[in-house]
Structures are given as C-alpha cells and as structure tokens.
Amino acid sequence: MIKKLQNQLKYFDYGLFIPFILLALIGVVMVYSASSINLSYVTGNTMKYFIRQLIYALLGTGLVLTMAHSRPKHWWSLYVLVGGWFILMGLLVVAKFFTDAVNGANGWINLKVISIQPSEICKLYLVLLLAKVFTIYTEKGGHILRRKWAIKDLNFLERLNLFVPEMVISFAVLAMLGMIGSAPDFGGLGINFMIVLVMFLAYANYNYRFNVTLIIGGVTFAGIVAYFMQFTTFLNNSRIGYIIRRFTAVFDPFKYENSSGKQLVNSFYAVSNGGLFGRGIGESIQKRGYLPEPYTDFILSIISEELGVIGVTVVLCLLAWMILRIFLIGIRAKSTYAMYFCYGIGTFFAVETFFNVGGAIGLMPLTGVTLPFISYGGSSMIVLAIALGMVMNISARQKRGTEIEIFGK
Structure with a gap:
C-alpha cells in the first residue's frame, strides 16, 4: 500500500494541483469577503456563502484527486x-x-x-x-x-x-x-x-x-x-435592445452610468480604488451594494480593490500557468485522444477566464461567466475540478509511459 502510494505521488502533477489549491483557497476567502457585508444587511448570516464555497472547494479537491487516479x-x-x-x-x-x-x-x-x-x-x-x-x-x-x-x-x-x-x-x-x-x-x-x-x-x-x-x-x-x-x-x-445596450455600454460606460453601464463603471471604481497593494481584505467599498453579486461575476473587481494589482497579478498568473501547462500536456501527448482532450480543456479554462476578466475591465460585454476556481458556484467548481483531474490523469500516464496503453495511438 505504501509503495503504491509513493508511486502515485511520484507521478502526481503538482504543477496543476498546487495552483488549483491556491486558487480555491483564494476563492473561499474572497467569496466570504465579497458576500458577508450584504448578507449582514439581509439575513444576518454572514457565513452562508463562505460555508457553501468551502464545501464546494473541498468537494472539488476530492474530485480532482479521484479523477487523477481513476481509470479513464x-x-x-x-x-x-x-x-x-x-x-x-x-x-x-x-x-x-x-x-x-x-x-x-x-x-x-x-x-x-x-x-x-x-x-x-x-x-x-x-x-x-x-x-x-x-x-x-x-x-x-x-x-x-x-x-x-x-x-x-x-x-x-x-x-x-x-x-x-x-x-x-x-x-x-x-x-x-x-x-x-x-x-x-x-x-x-x-x-x-x-x-x-x-x-x-x-x-x-x-x-x-x-x-x-x-x-x-x-x-x-x-x-x-x-x-x-x-x-x-x-x-x-425588449431583449434585442438589452443586448445592444450591453454592447454600447462597453464603448462608453460613463455615458450610460445610470443604466446599462452602471455595473461596468462600478467595476472600474473598484479597480481604481485598489491601487497597487489594495485597501485590505474586507475593506472594499464597491461590494456594499454598488456591484451586483460581487462574489460571482465581479469577484476579480473585489480582488483588485482589496488586494490591488499584486493580488490580481497572482490570480491571473496562477490561471495562466494552469492553462499553459494543460496545453503543454496536450502538445506532448503521444495519444491522439489525450491531445484533443487537453486542447479542449485548455480552451475551456482560457476562454472562461478571458470572458470574466474582459467583462470586469470593459474589454467585452458582461456575460455572467465565472472566474475559474475563484467565483462562487457549485456547478462551475465541480465541472472544472473533474476536467482538471482528467488532465492530471493524462499527465501522470505520460510520465509513467503508459499513455498509449490507456488512450491508444
């Protein structure tokens, strides 16, 4: 049993697992920070989303480890x-x-x-x-x-x-x-x-x-x-009008500050307030009723306000490292199936990250997309964790030299 465990740890992809753990921990902390103040106004239960996100993070960790050591x-x-x-x-x-x-x-x-x-x-x-x-x-x-x-x-x-x-x-x-x-x-x-x-x-x-x-x-x-x-x-x-307003708000959000551009303008304020080092955990102003659901779509804005450019850079570097490593595993794959699978998962992570970041800083219209492993949400965490565990499975089999035996040519 000990020898089997040592063998599994030897080929375990820490280059994907450690960034995942760090992102999940940051997500739990920031979901609590972004949600607690508004929950205190409404229900008084400031721990509601913190407890749920912690459960999702633990469940996600279990799924990553399960899929990483499963037979595909x-x-x-x-x-x-x-x-x-x-x-x-x-x-x-x-x-x-x-x-x-x-x-x-x-x-x-x-x-x-x-x-x-x-x-x-x-x-x-x-x-x-x-x-x-x-x-x-x-x-x-x-x-x-x-x-x-x-x-x-x-x-x-x-x-x-x-x-x-x-x-x-x-x-x-x-x-x-x-x-x-x-x-x-x-x-x-x-x-x-x-x-x-x-x-x-x-x-x-x-x-x-x-x-x-x-x-x-x-x-x-x-x-x-x-x-x-x-x-x-x-x-x-009037859905067509709503969609058009979303697009026009990207080009000139301050012109529509009281309507379709309100969310983006408040996101800009959050980013601006943070500066280089941020105001500190729990000190965000924009989460106090200005940004809707700041623990989901706009959690990057809250990270920027509370942890500054340094905090945002850490989060984005962890995500970039994870995405590039997934693509690298696909490039190195000797199995055709493993190659296509890693390309697909890498695209999944990359586009979801771009949509969330782009919406928060005005590069594209807001789409309601979560920031991987950071934003509050069970469905997102579970699917992302399963996908990451599968990629880690492929990575481990590459290191063992058994990739072709499992996935074929």
Whole structure:
C-alpha cells in the first residue's frame, strides 16, 4: 500500500494541483469577503456563502484527486456519450421551459441544496465527445470528407449514407449550442462554441476553406435556432435592445452610468480604488451594494480593490500557468485522444477566464461567466475540478509511459 502510494505521488502533477489549491483557497476567502457585508444587511448570516464555497472547494479537491487516479476507460464509452447527450438536452429543456429566469436567463435548475447549470456541464461533455470523434477520424487517415468524395463510383444515396454519422454529430453539437443560446446564455454559448472551434481547427488544420465554411454555417444555424426560440421573449422583454445596450455600454460606460453601464463603471471604481497593494481584505467599498453579486461575476473587481494589482497579478498568473501547462500536456501527448482532450480543456479554462476578466475591465460585454476556481458556484467548481483531474490523469500516464496503453495511438 505504501509503495503504491509513493508511486502515485511520484507521478502526481503538482504543477496543476498546487495552483488549483491556491486558487480555491483564494476563492473561499474572497467569496466570504465579497458576500458577508450584504448578507449582514439581509439575513444576518454572514457565513452562508463562505460555508457553501468551502464545501464546494473541498468537494472539488476530492474530485480532482479521484479523477487523477481513476481509470479513464469510461471517458469515451458510447453509453456515456450518447446517454450524456440525452440527459444534458433534457436538463437544458427543463432549465429553459420549466424554471424561473435568473438575471434574465433560464439557465439554472434549483435543487435547493445546489443549483445546476447545464451549460457548464456541456463544456466538459463537448470536449469528451469531440475528442473521441476526432480521434476516430484522425486514426482512419485524414479528413473524412477528403476520403469520401474521392470515391467517385458511389451514387448520391450511397454518398449521403456515408455522411450520416457526421450529420448526426453535427446535429447533436449544434442542437446543444442552440439550446444554450436560447436560454439566453451568451457567455455559455461563447465558451462552448470556442471549445468546438478550437478542437475542430486542431483536427482539420490544413483545410481552412472547409473550416471557415463549416464555422459560418454552424454559427448561422445556432443563431437561427436561438432566434426562433427566443423570438417571443425578444418582443415581450425588449431583449434585442438589452443586448445592444450591453454592447454600447462597453464603448462608453460613463455615458450610460445610470443604466446599462452602471455595473461596468462600478467595476472600474473598484479597480481604481485598489491601487497597487489594495485597501485590505474586507475593506472594499464597491461590494456594499454598488456591484451586483460581487462574489460571482465581479469577484476579480473585489480582488483588485482589496488586494490591488499584486493580488490580481497572482490570480491571473496562477490561471495562466494552469492553462499553459494543460496545453503543454496536450502538445506532448503521444495519444491522439489525450491531445484533443487537453486542447479542449485548455480552451475551456482560457476562454472562461478571458470572458470574466474582459467583462470586469470593459474589454467585452458582461456575460455572467465565472472566474475559474475563484467565483462562487457549485456547478462551475465541480465541472472544472473533474476536467482538471482528467488532465492530471493524462499527465501522470505520460510520465509513467503508459499513455498509449490507456488512450491508444
């Protein structure tokens, strides 16, 4: 037992685990700091979100360790991939049509103990699905369209039949993106779409003309689905105007300081107040009713105000180190599946970080995306922890030299 434990620790990826622990600890502290003052005004229970985030962090740590030492034979199981699609589509439908809107979006299923956000789970699912699909096509010898159209003796129906698997997979991915967009959850849609885009470009990087055509077609299809499912909502709630105001607020937030630019202006004040070293833990002004839910979307602004540029730099460096290391593991991978999987997870972490940071400092419209391992939230922590544990599993098998035995060529 001791020898087995020593062997596991020898190949354990501390380069990913230590940044995760540090980020989770910072997240617990900052969630408490950002939420306690407002909770004291409302309920008097200042520990509510602190306790929950601590539980999520401990659960996330357990999931990272579990996935890092598990056998990944079920990752690409047909039952998992097919069953997972139906379950996730069912959850997206329930969230869309049978739940109350939260901040204008029907993207949450409240189970009292924890709220499930299906679009978060979709990020990991799409990585698992596409890693398997692209691995199969790659190992068959190149781009599947190039091979099939070379078979000139087949008639139209025979050629059409060859495309059935691709059409089914495309429908599965685009239907999922369409449902996420119809919530409307544009942050989740953007991250999921970027995962699909980067993994596809990694697979078919030599056929740029086909890639551009497919991307434009996919975006158009997803947009049409989202438009028709949201048409009534747009008319009733002036959603189009709301979206336009979000974009215009980015370019000149102070012009709309009393309306759509209010959140961004207060985020700027928080960043400005912090200076180089910050005002100190618990001393933020903007969290006192100025920034809505400062422990989620705007937690980076609170970190900036209380810990200053130094604190923000530490957080972003930890995230950057983690993201670059995930991509490096993918680059070093001898297994095709491991390569695609790491590229997908690296994109997931990178785009989610960019969306949150970009929204807080005015580089892009606010999308309601969490900061990985820092922001309050159970769904986000659980999915991110599982994904990180899987990457650590691949890293350990690379060091042992058993990657090919598990994941194949």
